[in-house]
Amino acid sequence: MTARPRKFMQRCTLYAGLVTAAAVLTPVGFDGAWSQTAPGVPPLDLQEPPQPAASRNDPPPASAPGPDNSLIHDIGKLFEKSLSVLPPLKSPGEAIDDLNAHARDSAKETIKDAGDALSRLAKPSFMAAGRTICPAAADGTPDCKSAADRLCQSKGYKEGKSLNADSAETCSAKVYIPGRKRKPDDCRTDNYVTTALCQ
Numbered sequence: 001m002t003a004r005p006r007k008f009m010q011r012c013t014l015y016a017g018l019v020t021a022a023a024v025l026t027p028v029g030f031d032g033a034w035s036q037t038a039p040g041v042p043p044l045d046l047q048e049p050p051q052p053a054a055s056r057n058d059p060p061p062a063s064a065p066g067p068d069n070s071l072i073h074d075i076g077k078l079f080e081k082s083l084s085v086l087p088p089l090k091s092p093g094e095a096i097d098d099l100n101a102h103a104r105d106s107a108k109e110t111i112k113d114a115g116d117a118l119s120r121l122a123k124p125s126f127m128a129a130g131r132t133i134c135p136a137a138a139d140g141t142p143d144c145k146s147a148a149d150r151l152c153q154s155k156g157y158k159e160g161k162s163l164n165a166d167s168a169e170t171c172s173a174k175v176y177i178p179g180r181k182r183k184p185d186d187c188r189t190d191n192y193v194t195t196a197l198c199q
Contacts, residue, residue, distance in 0.1 A: 125197055125198065125199050126152075126155065126157060126197075126198045126199075127163070127195060127196070127197055127198070128151050128152055128154075128155045128157070128160065128195070128196050128197075128198045129194065129195050130151045130154065130193075130194065130196075131166070131192050131193075131194055132147040132148070132150050132151040132154075132192060132193045133147060133190055133191070133192050134146075134147040134165070134190075134191040134192065134193060135147070142191040144162045144165055144191060144193050145161075145162065147162070147191075147192070147193040148160035148161055148162040148193045148196035151193055151196045151198075152196050152198030152199075155198060157198035157199060158198075158199060159198070159199060160196035160197060160198040160199070161196060161197045162193045162195075162196055163195040163196055163197055164193070164194045164195035165191055165192060165193055165194060166191070166192045166194050167189055167190065167191045167192070168189070168190055168192070169187050169188070169189050169190075170187065170188055170189075170190050171186055171187035171188075172186050172187070174186055175187065
């Protein structure tokens with residue numbers, strides 16, 4: 001009789017060890033092994049109900065912006081408006097192309113100006129001296145340009161530019177009559193070109 005209770009105890013210990021080993025070796029995430037429902041009670045379905053499939057004609061659901069999202073949305077609109085007012089920025093390549101074009105144009109103008117100056121210097125010029133009267137222009141002023149041209153043409157050149165001028169008073173013989181008062185039309189002032197640069 002003592003052998004039966006010992007065998008019973010050995011079997012209980014063996015079963016207890018197997019149950020303990022099974023509990024330790026069972027994965028933690030195993031859901032189906034430990035049901036929390038009582039027998040005879042249907043389990044609760046905690047999944048969300050299936051959504052009806054959206055048709056192609058239905059518009060996408062509009063999400064109402066929350067208080068924080070509306071502020072961020074308004075700031076985003078403000079930045080978009082400010083960017084539309086500002087001129088677009090050029091890429092570095094475009095900026096370098098603009099600088100190169102500007103430098104090319106400046107170099108062309110400088111070369112053209114230098115060429116004009118050299119062509120002016122290359123023309124032979126001659127300084128002519130003489131005394132040529134400046135005729136009166138239509139408005140009564142002396143025309144010394146035509147006098148310089150005449151002075152240079154007398155030296156064999158085409159045209160001239162007045163460098164030095166002189167003036168003298170020319171009076172009629174009536175001025176020298178004793179006792180006669182001088183009148184405004186008795187004398188006139190004549191202008192003369194004395195030096196001209198001829199080309």
